[in-house]
Amino acid sequence: xxxxxxxxxxxxxxxxxxxxxxxxxxxxxxxxxxxxxxxxxxxxxxxxxxxxxxxxxxxxxxxxxxxxxxxxxxxxxxxxxxxxxxxxxxxxxxxxxxxxxxxxxxxxxxxxxxxx
Amino acid sequence: xxxxxxxxxxxxxxxxxxxxxxxxxxxxxxxxxxxxxxxxxxxxxxxxxxxxxxxxxxxxxxxxxxxxxxxxxxxxxxxxxxxxxxxxxxxxxxxxxxxxxxxxxxxxx
Numbered sequence: 173x174x175x176x177x178x179x180x181x182x183x184x185x186x187x188x189x190x191x192x193x194x195x196x197x198x199x200x201x202x203x204x205x206x207x208x209x210x211x212x213x214x215x216x217x218x219x220x221x222x223x224x225x226x227x228x229x230x231x232x233x234x235x236x237x238x239x240x241x242x243x244x245x246x247x248x249x250x251x252x253x254x255x256x257x258x259x260x261x262x263x264x265x266x267x268x269x270x271x272x273x274x275x276x277x278x279x280x281x282x283x284x285x286x287x288x
Numbered sequence: 289x290x291x292x293x294x295x296x297x298x299x300x301x302x303x304x305x306x307x308x309x310x311x312x313x314x315x316x317x318x319x320x321x322x323x324x325x326x327x328x329x330x331x332x333x334x335x336x337x338x339x340x341x342x343x344x345x346x347x348x349x350x351x352x353x354x355x356x357x358x359x360x361x362x363x364x365x366x367x368x369x370x371x372x373x374x375x376x377x378x379x380x381x382x383x384x385x386x387x388x389x390x391x392x393x394x395x396x397x
Contacts, residue, residue, distance in 0.1 A: 178331075205384055212297075214389035215375070230384070262331055276322045276377075277385060279331035 174199045178263050178280035184288050185250065185257060193248045193283045195263035202267060204246035205277065208232060209260040218261075221246055250285065258287050290315045290380050294388035301366055301395050309361040309391045311376030320379040321359050323352050325372045326390070332375055335361075366395045 235254025
């Protein structure tokens with residue numbers, strides 16, 4: 173079955189550590205996205221990529237980094253510069269219809285990151 | 289800048305008590321409005337896409353409608369399993385989807 177897989181489901185980070193969240197999709201989608209979700213805040217966009225080897229900052233990119241070396245993969249690194257990283261992280265993908273309308277996202281099941 | 293406001297923030301219903309969730313939006317040319325359902329600790333699941341004012345979509349006890357300024361998600365005779373957070377998002381053509389903060393629905397048996 174096609175889908176989008178995030179791992180791990182739970183992740184614990186010590187102060188000063190970098191951690192990487194995995195996101196893999198086998199839907200042949202062109203675009204991929206990372207959102208952060210905090211209670212009462214809704215979904216906030218961190219980074220997105222519409223094509224391999226290219227990505228753009230979202231609204232809250234500071235303290236995060238991404239790469240898009242393969243169409244199927246869009247890992248997110250939470251760096252030590254992110255001062256409040258405890259949150260639920262969601263990865264999503266979508267078909268890029270080149271401006272002919274959007275058909276919405278397919279989401280992964282999320283990674284809950286906790287600083288210890 | 290595209291904006292989405294959902295109301296109420298939280299809604300508590302008795303089983304069978306019908307109600308509506310609101311999604312008001314401000315966009316420079318709406319090209320799609322999306323409703324998602326999210327259960328605790330899980331990723332959002334797609335429910336509906338609406339593209340033009342007057343359009344309606346239905347799925348079981350849910351019905352989504354769209355005007356030029358807002359969308360409603362009507363829930364008819366809800367059951368406890370309808371309890372979830374419902375998210376609304378808009379697309380205006382050049383940027384990723386912009387999401388509202390969601391409405392937390394609780395349906396009590």
